[in-house]
Amino acid sequence: MISFFGSPLWTPGKLQDLVLLQRGFDITKAEQKPGAIQVFSSSGPNSFHNVSKVEGPGVIIGRKGTLGSVFYSDSSYWPHDTTLWSKDLRGNNAKFVYYALQRIDMTLFDTGAANPTLNRNHVHNLPIFIPERPTQDRIASILSAYDDLIENNRRRIVLLEEAARQLYKEWFVRFRFPGHEHVKIIDGVPEGWSVDAIEEVCQTIGGGTPSTQKREYWDDGEVPWFTPTDVTRNSCLALLNSQTKISDSGLNNSSAKMIPAGSILMTSRASVGFFGINRLAASTNQGFINIVPNDPALRMYLLHNLMWRVEEIRSHAGGATYKEISKGRFRTLPILTPPSGLAGEFEDQATLIHLQVEALHIANQQLAKARDLLLPKLMSGAIAV
Numbered sequence: 001m002i003s004f005f006g007s008p009l010w011t012p013g014k015l016q017d018l019v020l021l022q023r024g025f026d027i028t029k030a031e032q033k034p035g036a037i038q039v040f041s042s043s044g045p046n047s048f049h050n051v052s053k054v055e056g057p058g059v060i061i062g063r064k065g066t067l068g069s070v071f072y073s074d075s076s077y078w079p080h081d082t083t084l085w086s087k088d089l090r091g092n093n094a095k096f097v098y099y100a101l102q103r104i105d106m107t108l109f110d111t112g113a114a115n116p117t118l119n120r121n122h123v124h125n126l127p128i129f130i131p132e133r134p135t136q137d138r139i140a141s142i143l144s145a146y147d148d149l150i151e152n153n154r155r156r157i158v159l160l161e162e163a164a165r166q167l168y169k170e171w172f173v174r175f176r177f178p179g180h181e182h183v184k185i186i187d188g189v190p191e192g193w194s195v196d197a198i199e200e201v202c203q204t205i206g207g208g209t210p211s212t213q214k215r216e217y218w219d220d221g222e223v224p225w226f227t228p229t230d231v232t233r234n235s236c237l238a239l240l241n242s243q244t245k246i247s248d249s250g251l252n253n254s255s256a257k258m259i260p261a262g263s264i265l266m267t268s269r270a271s272v273g274f275f276g277i278n279r280l281a282a283s284t285n286q287g288f289i290n291i292v293p294n295d296p297a298l299r300m301y302l303l304h305n306l307m308w309r310v311e312e313i314r315s316h317a318g319g320a321t322y323k324e325i326s327k328g329r330f331r332t333l334p335i336l337t338p339p340s341g342l343a344g345e346f347e348d349q350a351t352l353i354h355l356q357v358e359a360l361h362i363a364n365q366q367l368a369k370a371r372d373l374l375l376p377k378l379m380s381g382a383i384a385v
Helices: 094-101 133-173 228-232 248-252 296-308 310-315 327-332 340-379
Strands: 011-014 020-023 037-041 044-049 058-062 070-073 077-079 083-088 127-130 194-197 202-205 223-226 244-246 264-267 275-278 288-293 334-337
Touching: 037 070, 037 083, 044 070, 058 077, 058 094, 070 094, 077 083, 094 133, 094 340, 133 296, 133 340, 202 327, 223 228, 223 248, 223 275, 228 264, 228 275, 264 296, 275 296, 288 296, 296 310, 296 334, 296 340
Parallel strands: 037 077
Antiparallel strands: 011 127, 020 083, 037 044, 058 070, 058 083, 194 334, 202 288, 223 244, 264 275, 264 288
């Protein structure tokens, strides 16, 4: 028997014996009301509502748009019309079903023309092997241990980055910085601080894209080359590496430029005002303004100042097809610059926090890699449990 997953030592069956899938429920952003119920679209949980449609635990699959993406909800949720959800788990372990579905390439069953679409009737009859419930429980427990560690680290990252933001707010918005009791504030500016243009305190470097017609600019490339998606899909400020690499030849024959490790990457086109700090020397496409402070002690201050002012930055973006803030306009924006000593104190504390974030982010990538190596072996029965 040809099977999409499972061991021949398990019980032969069809996907619908593991889980019965049902199309989700339509709801627009305008119809969603403030609440704690996650709304799952084909790209995952990206909004909330005050009413659920389904009780957890449950498994959700991308049906339209992002095809075959698999998500898990332990609590009640709202599966969007662009998804399929687990109407009946058939007595199986929900987490096991979640991991099992990741072993099926749902794009093979795309029935859409312009927009990828998955029909549940085309996958319900897929042949699979299903283990007994105790085996399901053990497999789910092993894989969940990795995901639980990843989630714990993710929560720590959120708390750490929030701590840095609150420190910035305390010192540089409320002006309760160390020694503030002895500093006069004149016209809203603490004595000893200066009001500068951004171009006076940092370099602003753009990016570019090598010709896609020349494979030598891309093949076997080792130069990190960030696109805005690398930043918008990243879960924290630490940018460990880019999804795409270019070659030295691609770098030298395009407007892409190398920026040093530890630079501030700010998306400047379409999705304006998303930030990251590159761990390695890298290049970017033209969708960025990359910021290198003249005084290294200003790096974290600059980052948090810009994040605090993100709506102001976006308000300066223009364009008919998509919004973009030009380097020329960005450079003229004013910035309140603290004395180097105070900026250095913030740099030290915020950098220490960022290094912890980076270490946790690296750990999560390693945990995810180990889990993903283990998943097919457990699901094929190659590792007995």
